[in-house]
Amino acid sequence: MDRGPKGLFRSLRIRAIDTGGFVSGLVLALAVNGLVWGLIIALIALGLSIIFGLLDIINVAHGDFFMLGTVVALVLATSTGSYWLALLLVPVIGLGVGLILERVIIRPTIRQASLTIVTTFGLSMMLQEGVRATYGAQPRRMAAPIEGTIPLFGIDYDVYRIFAAAFATLCLIAFFLFLTRTKLGTWIRAVRHDPETATALGVPVARICAITFGLGTAMALLGGAIAAPITTVEFRTGVDILPFCFMAVIIGGLGNLQGTVAAALLLAVMEGLVTSVTDPTIARIVSLGFMSVVLLVRPHGLFSGATR
Amino acid sequence: MLDGSDGAVALSVNGLTRRFGGLVAVDNISFDLPARRLNAIIGPNGAGKTTLFNLITGEIRPDAGRVKVHGQDITGLKPHQIVRRGVSRTLQIKSVFTGLTVAENVRAAVMAHEGLVSPFRPASSYGAVNQRVEGLVVQVGLRKQLNTRASALSYGDIALLEIALALANEPKLLLLDEPVCGMGPQETEQTVETIRTISESVDVVLIEHDMEVVFAIADEIIVMAQGALLARGTPAQISSSAEVQVAYLGAPEEAD
Amino acid sequence: MTAVAISGAALIPVPTVLPLLGSPFWIDVVAEILIWSLLAASVNLLLGYVGLLSFGQALYFGVGMYGAALSVIHWGAGFWGGLAVGVVAAMIMAAIAGSVAVRLTWHYFAIITVVFSLILYFAAMSAKPITGGDDGISFSVPDVVSLGGLKLSLADQSVQYYTILLVVAGFYGLFSIIVRSPLGVRFMAVRENDRRAALVGINVYVTRYVAFVLAGALAGASGALFAFFGRYASASYMFYHVSGEAVVWAIVGGAGSLLGPLFGTGLLIVFREVISTFWEHYLFVVGAITVLVVMFAPRGLAGAWNDALQVLRRSKDAGTSDTTASSGEQDLAKSTTDATRGGSGA
Numbered sequence: 001m002d003r004g005p006k007g008l009f010r011s012l013r014i015r016a017i018d019t020g021g022f023v024s025g026l027v028l029a030l031a032v033n034g035l036v037w038g039l040i041i042a043l044i045a046l047g048l049s050i051i052f053g054l055l056d057i058i059n060v061a062h063g064d065f066f067m068l069g070t071v072v073a074l075v076l077a078t079s080t081g082s083y084w085l086a087l088l089l090v091p092v093i094g095l096g097v098g099l100i101l102e103r104v105i106i107r108p109t110i111r112q113a114s115l116t117i118v119t120t121f122g123l124s125m126m127l128q129e130g131v132r133a134t135y136g137a138q139p140r141r142m143a144a145p146i147e148g149t150i151p152l153f154g155i156d157y158d159v160y161r162i163f164a165a166a167f168a169t170l171c172l173i174a175f176f177l178f179l180t181r182t183k184l185g186t187w188i189r190a191v192r193h194d195p196e197t198a199t200a201l202g203v204p205v206a207r208i209c210a211i212t213f214g215l216g217t218a219m220a221l222l223g224g225a226i227a228a229p230i231t232t233v234e235f236r237t238g239v240d241i242l243p244f245c246f247m248a249v250i251i252g253g254l255g256n257l258q259g260t261v262a263a264a265l266l267l268a269v270m271e272g273l274v275t276s277v278t279d280p281t282i283a284r285i286v287s288l289g290f291m292s293v294v295l296l297v298r299p300h301g302l303f304s305g306a307t308r
Numbered sequence: 309m310l311d312g313s314d315g316a317v318a319l320s321v322n323g324l325t326r327r328f329g330g331l332v333a334v335d336n337i338s339f340d341l342p343a344r345r346l347n348a349i350i351g352p353n354g355a356g357k358t359t360l361f362n363l364i365t366g367e368i369r370p371d372a373g374r375v376k377v378h379g380q381d382i383t384g385l386k387p388h389q390i391v392r393r394g395v396s397r398t399l400q401i402k403s404v405f406t407g408l409t410v411a412e413n414v415r416a417a418v419m420a421h422e423g424l425v426s427p428f429r430p431a432s433s434y435g436a437v438n439q440r441v442e443g444l445v446v447q448v449g450l451r452k453q454l455n456t457r458a459s460a461l462s463y464g465d466i467a468l469l470e471i472a473l474a475l476a477n478e479p480k481l482l483l484l485d486e487p488v489c490g491m492g493p494q495e496t497e498q499t500v501e502t503i504r505t506i507s508e509s510v511d512v513v514l515i516e517h518d519m520e521v522v523f524a525i526a527d528e529i530i531v532m533a534q535g536a537l538l539a540r541g542t543p544a545q546i547s548s549s550a551e552v553q554v555a556y557l558g559a560p561e562e563a564d
Numbered sequence: 565m566t567a568v569a570i571s572g573a574a575l576i577p578v579p580t581v582l583p584l585l586g587s588p589f590w591i592d593v594v595a596e597i598l599i600w601s602l603l604a605a606s607v608n609l610l611l612g613y614v615g616l617l618s619f620g621q622a623l624y625f626g627v628g629m630y631g632a633a634l635s636v637i638h639w640g641a642g643f644w645g646g647l648a649v650g651v652v653a654a655m656i657m658a659a660i661a662g663s664v665a666v667r668l669t670w671h672y673f674a675i676i677t678v679v680f681s682l683i684l685y686f687a688a689m690s691a692k693p694i695t696g697g698d699d700g701i702s703f704s705v706p707d708v709v710s711l712g713g714l715k716l717s718l719a720d721q722s723v724q725y726y727t728i729l730l731v732v733a734g735f736y737g738l739f740s741i742i743v744r745s746p747l748g749v750r751f752m753a754v755r756e757n758d759r760r761a762a763l764v765g766i767n768v769y770v771t772r773y774v775a776f777v778l779a780g781a782l783a784g785a786s787g788a789l790f791a792f793f794g795r796y797a798s799a800s801y802m803f804y805h806v807s808g809e810a811v812v813w814a815i816v817g818g819a820g821s822l823l824g825p826l827f828g829t830g831l832l833i834v835f836r837e838v839i840s841t842f843w844e845h846y847l848f849v850v851g852a853i854t855v856l857v858v859m860f861a862p863r864g865l866a867g868a869w870n871d872a873l874q875v876l877r878r879s880k881d882a883g884t885s886d887t888t889a890s891s892g893e894q895d896l897a898k899s900t901t902d903a904t905r906g907g908s909g910a
Contacts, residue, residue, distance in 0.1 A: 114615075118854060122852065125850060125854065130848055132845065392765045399763075407756050425747050431745055
């Protein structure tokens with residue numbers, strides 16, 4: 001059974017009907033689910049946003065970075081026996097992967113600015129097929145590291161999801177603290193705002209770009225690791241996540257990181273609620289339609305504070 | 309392509325204002341430039357000269373005010389519409405069709421001016437167009453580089469090509485933004501000569517920093533500072549104006 | 565023109581030559597290459613000639629595909645009728661989507677083309693009764709010609725091949741005429757420098773819009789032919805992966821060249837057929853090729869071909885002024901291969 005965001009909502013609905021749960025409870029639970037996924041996606045989308053914002057790259061492979069995170073988390077957790085160790089290692093691996101990719105693939109192709117999307121598309125193909133070749137095509141599910149449920153709005157809600165939401169929130173806070181309180185973070189913001197002045201001030205722009213790509217990749221993988229116990233782990237999960245992340249970035253406003261988080265949460269909750277009345281596909285169409293409108297009317301995003 | 313009568317006004321700007329956030333780039337500027345003159349606009353950096361040009365060519369919209377070219381109100385029109393009404397322009401950073409040859413560049417401009425859009429007839433088969441292209445290329449002195457890619461041209465030749473593109477439009481008004489910027493003495497001389505010849509049949513307004521050039525060819529000079537019109541007059545009047553000197557050099561005590 | 569002659573010489577005798585070599589199966593592969601190359605050509609028109617990277621041409625492919633299929637199923641259309649419906653439907657869709665998409669540039673244009681194609685992909689997947697969703701709908705193929713005593717059907721492999729070749733060649737012919745026309749001149753001016761284009765009096769928005777609709781027609785033709793070729797239509801072909809592959813084919817072949825899409829598509833599909841017989845993960849290599857092409861040969865096969873011709877020409881007549889600057893470093897959106905030089909290469 002599909003346990004991605006869409007399948008998630010569907011299964012909850014069925015469970016609620018089985019237990020004869022309160023309709024309002026169901027809606028609230030769906031909203032909470034939306035929130036959980038929204039927080040995870042916010043983390044991934046922020047990674048996409050800094051890559052898009054700083055390097056001017058449409059990273060079509062970003063969803064596949066998420067997928068890679070789920071796969072690596074599953075593999076590490078199974079081999080070491082500890083999910084928590086995997087959760088710790090995945091972002092580090094992500095950073096390494098990102099730095100290598102930036103050096104080997106991104107930097108040599110960034111001269112062809114309009115073709116970077118093609119490069120990342122090629123990368124996406126390589127990642128998907130590479131995972132299919134090594135990990136296999138069989139979707140697998142991971143046992144939640146924290147068992148049990150707690151009663152929430154009349155429905156038994158997975159404890160792990162609450163942990164996931166909390167942990168994702170923690171990571172988001174850490175990210176913003178990093179950006180605003182550390183020297184590296186300040187440099188990243190400087191290069192993003194005005195690369196020329198930053199260079200003039202002695203900021204090592206090339207290195208910052210590499211680190212940004214590495215950081216963005218790490219965030220996507222980390223999101224995958226957090227989500228691994230509540231989704232299917234297979235080579236295609238990135239395809240579903242990618243449009244969602246772009247929606248969050250565009251609607252939130254390119255350059256507006258808080259906007260991206262807000263948009264991710266709003267979209268996820270909205271989709272969750274819409275799914276309770278109709279098809280998840282319709283919900284997706286609505287979100288995409290909304291994104292189109294934003295692109296056309298206010299390409300700088302809904303929330304003021306976008307820098308481009 | 310001029311009106312002919314000496315009372316004709318080539319360019320009329322009235323109450324033109326443009327703000328960018330808190331900054332007033334162009335501050336309530338009004339002037340009438342008579343036809344059959346070569347006018348220059350000068351002023352220190354940040355005076356708003358290029359913004360003024362951008363307002364005239366429709367690339368940005370004014371917050372207030374109107375622009376008229378030879379009596380026709382062009383305020384609010386889109387850039388390509390303004391071009392079709394006989395206003396041509398060159399840019400501070402020379403802007404041509406980089407990957408195309410000189411001939412292809414000028415052909416594109418001529419065909420656009422003639423409104424040719426047929427999807428079927430071969431572009432090379434329009435005899436009149438080919439003649440006009442050759443004429444323009446010769447006029448600016450680029451005959452030898454007819455089949456050279458614009459990207460391979462020297463800086464001075466790119467500037468000449470840009471002028472050819474501007475002339476393809478058979479303009480009534482030609483706006484030149486720092487036409488000799490970045491040029492060596494020989495290229496400057498060549499370009500100035502070309503401009504002087506052009507100004508005999510087209511109304512020219514140029515923005516320029518090179519005072520030698522300005523004083524050599526301008527009939528009338530407008531001085532801008534901080535978005536506003538500071539002074540106006542003949543080269544002799546401007547060069548002796550105390551106000552202008554202050555605007556450029558600062559108050560007398562600070563100048564050496 | 566030499567490339568056209570070579571391709572013609574190679575493609576025309578395919579149905580007779582290939583069976584002699586013992587591989588009639590490859591006739592269908594070549595036919596498929598021809599069909600998909602039109603989709604790559606639609607990307608090429610936008611990217612190579614107008615400077616717009618569309619990542620959503622699969623949408624118009626899908627509309628063409630369903631237009632043909634549905635018109636055969638519900639209105640009993642013949643081959644030519646179905647083809648026309650497909651192309652026109654795709655053009656209408658492009659006219660609608662393009663009116664807003666073309667207002668955006670750079671990355672936002674690419675993004676919105678994907679978004680539109682995703683919206684309609686999901687819609688097509690949902691509208692199962694009409695589109696058959698993922699599983700698709702199939703139909704029996706109508707005759708190509710049915711006049712008096714002469715009856716040619718697509719069921720005959722040779723007839724099918726020549727029909728496809730005829731239609732595809734026709735579209736390439738049209739493409740060639742358009743890019744050499746004043747309209748084509750306008751396209752390239754917009755591609756090279758859209759600000760300067762406006763400043764010579766070109767309406768950049770309208771120019772891009774016209775190109776977008778024409779590209780929609782090409783993609784629609786590709787989709788319609790595909791529907792007839794496979795006797796079926798499926799929403800899965802509207803997914804962005806298909807659009808992306810078309811972009812890869814266009815770039816590998818060389819954006820901005822006339823026959824680049826044909827060679828790019830040909831190379832990669834042949835590659836797929838050959839590799840997939842002994843390794844199922846050929847997509848990995850396709851991805852790697854994509855990256856490598858952008859890294860080392862962003863002007864694709866046509867670019868390499870033209871560079872080779874340059875070298876040959878230079879060694880033959882040393883001393884003439886070398887007017888073509890090496891443009892390997894140039895941003896593809898702002899430069900092109902020798903598309904306007906009718907005589908050289910493609």
